[in-house]
Amino acid sequence: MTSKSNLVLIAELQDMIHDCLKDYVSGDEPVAMVDFPDYKNVGDSAIWLGQMAYLSSRFDKAPTYISSLQDHSHEKLNEAAPSGPILITGGGTFGDIWSGHQELRESILERFPNRLVVQLPQSIHYKSQDHADRMARAIAKHKNFVLLVRDEESKAFAEKHFDCRVHLCPDMAFGIGPIQPLAATEFPVLAMLRADQEKASNYDFSAYPDVPVEDWISESRTPVRIAKALGAAKAVVSLDPERIRGAKLNAAAHNRFRRGIRQISRGQAIVTDRLHVHICALLLGRPHAVLDNSYGKVRRFMNAFSGGTDLSYKAESLDDGIAWARSQAGLGAAA
Template sequence: MAESNLALIERLQASIHDCLKKHVAAAEPLAILDFPDIRNCGDSAIWLGEMAYLKARYGKRPAYVSRMDDFSAEDLEKTMPTGPIFIHGGGNFGDIWEAHQDFREHVLERFPDRPVIQFPQSIHYQSTERIAQSARAIARHRNFTLLVRDEESRTFAEKHFDCAVDLCPDMAFAIGPVEPAGAEFPVLAMLRSDREKTGNADLSAYPDIPVEDWVSESVHSVRASKALGAASALLSLKPAGLRLAKLDAAARNRFRRGIRQISRGRAIVTDRLHVHICSLLIGRPHAVLDNSYGKVRRFMAAFSGGTDLSHQAESLDNAVAWARLQADMKIAA
């Protein structure tokens, strides 16, 4: 029998806690680095899940947060001389998105005596030289924990890296169920337009299906973030608290934008992992295609492929046919 999406969310939240409880202590400060200050709503969902987990389980917030470009080792040490350093989760462990891997390895080099925990990631490398570089950085650190989102990533990490490795669901599930906005049309296609796309998805045969992606930025989101920052300043927040408030505001606005966007379809076709995850959070049926290196399929095999809300499609035509059927069934109901 297929698992309900609510039961799935509850089960994966418990799995997240089983993975993280050994790394978080209620009385100990922690840092989270590499805030996703990008337009992709999925990365904001991961961040909000990280924040939701800390609040729900420990009633706490990170003592220090940063983006890649405003990180200061000195500020981190001043703000929290002790405590673990967490790195934001996602799908950038490897050499597709090298700036994030460069930053990760810099943190390991800069803090050899602090525990560093990588929130759940998918791993993909194209270069054997870069694998070796990452392996050297991890081996030198000796206190790095790598959480991964699929079995293939775990096998890879255990083979190449000298560190603790654990399988953990994506942090976005810690957000919990989300109320969707109203649907506007039967099927929405949310397809990647970046370097992880599988190819040029041709929906010309389906002119009635809107084709979009999660990489447009809302002017309202930017203004809301700045307004929150100004209001926080008036409340005389300390610099670390002000930074966290501003980053949280940006993440919340991006996430809300993403939820509004995908809610417009009664059913969804996607090759984005977090459109799949967020569709589960809002309870919308969705047909899933894979990304360029198997990330979506691998995650679903490990954690989320057992509900009636999702369908692992064999082709774009198969995905569209399934999504249309689901949309029709919702209308009939």
């Protein structure tokens, strides 16, 4: 594969996203967007902001209904957006690892059998065939479900098990576009590794005392609360409860995303097993070595879309990734 700049890659992937969605979203109809990620993982906030940026840049619109897993209401959705597509947030929750999000997805299909429901780009992973069969039955009953997936393996699984339209589509975080660092460089190499149930290994950093090891799923609640309050205050003049709630949630996503970008910006080169650290590093133009998560999600996405740039390196091991990152930071293989 010929290497390309991150700017060229980002533009190409944005066009691919539009090719997948242009037949399902229009400027005339309202849009509902559900499953806002009101939690600490920065990557999911990046997805959300990319979705919002896509609607704004391509259709000059915002959703008329927004909900999170905690506050979703089928009745309020129907009141605020009685027609038009229902968009379900993309990510890595399609399957049975993150059950709450899957249950919301299935309940939407059951409650809105006559509405177009579009699942924005997801990676699919089921541990139980029974759970996959349950989703297949929900899709078969619905008849108007569109499933966007982020890798070839998910596409093959969906086409085999689900009776719906399936499209291979890049991650929506690319809708954000190129971004600038938000902090000064502090470390030649920074490791950003999962600390949740998708981690592939408990990596041993005893040989690398100079490499900080962090994740981005912890946060102080106060800045997020303040961001939500300020976002709601800016929208209060509208007197529209749905618009106020949407502004509050969007402000939280921006706060979390900025936190993650500040964190990544501190590394001259990155080692990561998080898909959205990889994607955000591409948006930043920052070199990074990539390990995989527990079920191959990161490597599958790189193979489908984002592996064609010199900024990213598919590391075979932690040692391999750190050695490559050191070379990108102008260091030797050992500190």
